Amino acid sequence: MNAGGLNQGMSGNISVRCGTRMLITPTATPYDEMTAVDVASMTLGDTAGGWTGPKRPSSEWRMHRDILSGRPEFGAVVHAHPISCTALTMMRRGIPACHYMVATFGGEDVRCAGYATFGTAELSAKVLLALQDRSACLIANHGMIACGRDLSQAMWRATELEALARQYITCLAVGRPTLLSTVEIAEAQHQFDTYRPV
Numbered sequence: 001m002n003a004g005g006l007n008q009g010m011s012g013n014i015s016v017r018c019g020t021r022m023l024i025t026p027t028a029t030p031y032d033e034m035t036a037v038d039v040a041s042m043t044l045g046d047t048a049g050g051w052t053g054p055k056r057p058s059s060e061w062r063m064h065r066d067i068l069s070g071r072p073e074f075g076a077v078v079h080a081h082p083i084s085c086t087a088l089t090m091m092r093r094g095i096p097a098c099h100y101m102v103a104t105f106g107g108e109d110v111r112c113a114g115y116a117t118f119g120t121a122e123l124s125a126k127v128l129l130a131l132q133d134r135s136a137c138l139i140a141n142h143g144m145i146a147c148g149r150d151l152s153q154a155m156w157r158a159t160e161l162e163a164l165a166r167q168y169i170t171c172l173a174v175g176r177p178t179l180l181s182t183v184e185i186a187e188a189q190h191q192f193d194t195y196r197p198v
């Protein structure tokens with residue numbers, strides 16, 4: 001994530017479903033120093049936040065747990081603070097249907113969830129709302145979150161979302177984008193249904 005420009009320092013966190021548990025990156029640990037043994041394990045059904053591991057789990061464990069337990073289609077969640085997505089969230093703006101890639105996130109836009117303090121149940125609830133029928137959202141004055149059936153799909157979406165945010169911001173510097181229609185986005189979604197190498 002750091003190498004790809006998605007993250008810096010200790011910002012962001014990643015979780016992966018593992019049966020009835022989730023594996024999640026440790027809190028307050030620079031990515032450069034993180035190794036596999038640092039990853040924490042938590043029970044998805046445990047609302048109290050019990051965990052095992054050498055380090056405490058990410059402060060955003062509620063958000064990850066609520067997504068993985070509420071959205072069974074997802075097996076991985078990537079949260080980051082990439083520059084372009086985060087700049088939009090400072091303006092409290094989502095991303096409209098300015099490019100067909102919006103369709104890969106499940107609909108006609110990528111919403112921006114409301115603001116709440118990081119790590120809180122309130123933030124988790126706002127993110128879940130913005131993620132309704134979507135696989136990604138922005139988070140006000142904070143960053144973005146992208147989900148997928150597995151880690152590679154979640155990472156692909158995270159990378160594409162940041163590219164889309166950058167394209168949208170570049171476009172706004174010139175003028176107003178022409179938005180795609182509901183039908184055009186639905187057609188792009190249909191194309192994505194069979195978009196795979198084999």
Ligand code: 13P
Nearest residue numbers: 011012013027028058059
């Ligand atoms: P953690 O270091 O606890 O994962 O938190 C980083 C972050 O980005 C909080 O939103």
